[in-house]
Amino acid sequence: MMxxxxxxVGAISKKNRPVAREIYKGMVxxxxxxxxxxxxxxxxxxxxxxxxxxxxxxxxEDCFTAKGCLGVGHTRYPTTGSCLExxxxxxxxxxxxxxxxxxxxxxxxxxxxxxxxxYQFQGGVDNEPLLYMLIEEIKNGGGLxxxxxxxxxxxxxxxSIVGIYEDRLFAFRDPWGIRPLVMGExxxxxxxxxxxxxxxMNDVDYVRSIKPGELIIVDKQGKRxxxxxxxxxxxxxxxxxxxxxxxxxxxxxxxxxxxxxRLGSYLYDEKPTEADLVICVPDSSRISAIAYAKKAGIPxxxxxxxxxxxxxxxxxxxxxxxxxxxxxxxxPVREVLKGKDVIIVDDSIxxxxxxxxxxxxxxxxxxxxxxLRIHSPPIKGPCFYGVDIPTKKELVANKTGxxxxxxxxxxxxxxxxxxESLKRAIGxxxxxxxxxxxxxTEYIQKLADEAE
Numbered sequence: 001m002m003x004x005x006x007x008x009v010g011a012i013s014k015k016n017r018p019v020a021r022e023i024y025k026g027m028v029x030x031x032x033x034x035x036x037x038x039x040x041x042x043x044x045x046x047x048x049x050x051x052x053x054x055x056x057x058x059x060x061e062d063c064f065t066a067k068g069c070l071g072v073g074h075t076r077y078p079t080t081g082s083c084l085e086x087x088x089x090x091x092x093x094x095x096x097x098x099x100x101x102x103x104x105x106x107x108x109x110x111x112x113x114x115x116x117x118x119y120q121f122q123g124g125v126d127n128e129p130l131l132y133m134l135i136e137e138i139k140n141g142g143g144l145x146x147x148x149x150x151x152x153x154x155x156x157x158x159x160s161i162v163g164i165y166e167d168r169l170f171a172f173r174d175p176w177g178i179r180p181l182v183m184g185e186x187x188x189x190x191x192x193x194x195x196x197x198x199x200x201m202n203d204v205d206y207v208r209s210i211k212p213g214e215l216i217i218v219d220k221q222g223k224r225x226x227x228x229x230x231x232x233x234x235x236x237x238x239x240x241x242x243x244x245x246x247x248x249x250x251x252x253x254x255x256x257x258x259x260x261x262r263l264g265s266y267l268y269d270e271k272p273t274e275a276d277l278v279i280c281v282p283d284s285s286r287i288s289a290i291a292y293a294k295k296a297g298i299p300x301x302x303x304x305x306x307x308x309x310x311x312x313x314x315x316x317x318x319x320x321x322x323x324x325x326x327x328x329x330x331x332p333v334r335e336v337l338k339g340k341d342v343i344i345v346d347d348s349i350x351x352x353x354x355x356x357x358x359x360x361x362x363x364x365x366x367x368x369x370x371x372l373r374i375h376s377p378p379i380k381g382p383c384f385y386g387v388d389i390p391t392k393k394e395l396v397a398n399k400t401g402x403x404x405x406x407x408x409x410x411x412x413x414x415x416x417x418x419x420e421s422l423k424r425a426i427g428x429x430x431x432x433x434x435x436x437x438x439x440x441t442e443y444i445q446k447l448a449d450e451a452e
Contacts, residue, residue, distance in 0.1 A: 007033035008099045010162035010192040012070035012169035014222035020066040023073040025197035027055045034077035037088040041097045042068025043164050050088040052130055074099035074160045080148055086123035096134055096165050100127035100196050102158035102179045103386040105444055147167050148172050148215045149229040156443045158385035162192045170217045175232040176440055177212030178385045178431055180240055180251035190218045195249035202423055209253045234433040242376045243284045243347045262425035263375040264288030268295040269417040273371050279303030281346040288375040290347035303336045338366035345373045352396035359409050372411045377419045381437045382451045384444045391452055
C-alpha cells in the first residue's frame with residue numbers, strides 16, 4: 001500500500017483571474033515535501049498537467065497560459081516501490097478533484113467497500129477511496145458537507161485535503177489535525193497549503209491553520225463557509241517540526257523556526273558538553289545547532305557542506321540509495337574539523353546507517369572527538385500517519401539502547417532530547433506514537449501491536 005507524505009496547495013481567484021502561476025510557485029515552495037512527482041489541475045476552464053519528476057520538470061511555465069481561476073497542486077515524495085503515472089495527484093472523477101497529504105491506514109477496507117458499490121480503481125494512491133466516498137454521498141443527495149463528514153467518520157489515518165467541487169475550492173483536515181494545513185488570503189485570492197511558505201511565495205497573507213476536523217468552502221467571490229464537522233483531541237505530527245517543514249513556515253499557528261530554536265536550547269540544557277565547535281547535519285537541524293552553540297558559548301560553524309542537487313535521504317525508497325546519497329550529498333570541511341572536538345546536532349536517528357556514514361566521514365577528516373546531539377527523542381515505533389517508517393525492525397532505537405547506538409555509530413557521546421523537552425518546545429498536543437508506541441485509535445494501535 002502506498003503511503004503519502006506530500007505537499008498540497010490550492011487557490012481560488014476572487015477576481016476571475018488565472019491562478020496557475022500562484023499554484024506553480026506554491027508547489028515549488030513545497031518541493032522539499034516531495035521530489036518524485038508533481039501535478040496540477042485547474043477549473044474554469046479545465047487544465048491538467050501531471051508527471052514524474054520535480055515541479056519545474058513536470059509543470060513548466062507553459063502552464064502560465066492556462067486560464068483556470070481555481071485549482072489545486074500536489075508534490076509527491078518517493079516511498080517503498082516506484083511511483084506510476086496513474087498515481088500522480090491531484091486525482092479527479094466527475095465534478096470532484098482532490099489532492100491529499102497524509103496516509104489512509106484503512107485504505108484496503110475502504111477500497112473494498114467502494115469496489116462493491118461499483119467504483120473501479122485507477123491506481124494505488126491511497127486517497128482514491130476518499131474521492132469515491134465523496135462522489136457517492138453527493139450522488140445520494142448528501143451534499144459536500146455531509147460527504148466530507150462521512151469521510152471523517154469512516155477514515156483511519158491522517159489527511160489534509162484540498163479540492164475542487166462545482167467551481168468552489170474546499171479544504172478539510174482529519175479530526176486529529178495530524179498533517180498540517182494552513183489558509184492565506186489577499187485582495188486577489190484565497191489559498192490553502194501544507195505550509196505557509198506557499199503564501200510567502202505569492203505575497204499572500206497568512207490567516208490561520210485549518211482546525212482539526214474543519215471544512216472550509218470558498219466561492220469565486222472569496223466568501224468562505226467554515227465549520228468543524230468532527231473533532232478529536234488535537235495531535236499534530238511532531239516530525240513536521242523536527243524534520244519535515246521549512247523553518248520559515250508556520251504550521252498549526254506556530255513558527256517552525258522558533259520551535260527548532262527551543263529544541264536546540266533545551267538540548268544544551270539537558271547535556272552541556274565541552275567542545276571546540278558545533279556543526280549541524282544540514283539543513284533541518286541548523287537552527288537548533290545554532291541555538292545549542294549560542295547557549296554553550298561555543299562557535300557554530302558550517303562543517304558539513306551540502307550538495308543541494310541530491311534529494312533528502314530520509315525519504316529515499318531504499319537503504320542503499322540513502323547511504324549512497326549521503327556519500328554524494330555531504331562533504332566535511334577538513335580545515336574546519338581537523339584536530340577539533342566536535343558537537344554534531346541532527347534532527348533524528350531513524351535507521352542509523354546514514355548517520356554512521358556521516359560520522360565516518362567526519363572522523364576521516366581528522367576530528368579528534370565527536371559528540372552527537374539529537375533534537376528529538378528516540379524513534380521506536382512505526383508511523384501510520386504518513387512518515388515512511390513501516391516496520392519496527394528498521395528502527396535502530398527499537399532494538400538498541402543509547403549506549404549500544406553510541407558504540408555502533410562510533411561517537412564519543414550521544415544524547416537524545418527528552419520527551420518532556422520536546423513537548424515544552426512544541427506543545428502537548430502532538431502525535432508521538434512513533435516515540436511511545438501509543439496511538440490515537442484502537443484501529444491504529446492494533447496495526448502497531450501487530451507490526452514487526
